[in-house]
Amino acid sequence: MEIVYFARTREEVGHASEYLSLPEAIADVNDLMDHLQQRGQNYRAAFDDRTKLRVSVNQLYVDFDHPLQDSDEVAFFPPMTGG
């Protein structure tokens, strides 16, 4: 699975993208965030307040209970501020 980060989330995590071989225990986006949070302080900072996070899977916005597959591209980012 490819995981990409944008804006404040990218800065908190410390990198723009990474690859993860999806552990079987991870069924949905919530599980993935729980898994990533165990990786260190940078991830804890990024995933602590999930009300300020948005997620897309294969470039479509989804809810945190969206199921995941190893072939997915998952993106995490804060609420959008374009325009």
Place this chain on the structure above:
Amino acid sequence: MKIMVQHQDFDIGAEISALCAGRRDIGAVVTFTGLVRDFHGPDKIHKMTLEHFPGMAEQQLAEICATAAGRWPLQGGCVIHRTGSLRPGDRIVLVVTLSAHRQAAFEAAEFIMDWLKTAAPFWKKEETARGSQWVDAKSADIEKCKKWQE
């Protein structure tokens, strides 16, 4: 509708001329242009950086425009959104809507801008004397979008 995400500036007059060239069916052209302000509350802004999600940004803008075209009788238009490093006074975004009559063009332009602000994956970072900060999303923008769903 033409969708462009680019660093380079745009020429509003040239865009309108290109969209209307050879057309006799357009009665109304509405444009919205967003600019970089030099203030945010009490802070003076020196620079703004716009980040986007390549691919998804264009796709979301196209979907917003398609929704607008399904709701109003539009005869074309464009959305151009700039990215990268911008300075106060620079143009950020252009929305142009074309229709036979003005009401559809006015409403569709507002609809596209309202949805662009909350649903297109772009993020602003401002540089001020206090350092650089990511801009927080405004709840008023989200409320304004909800108005279109009523």
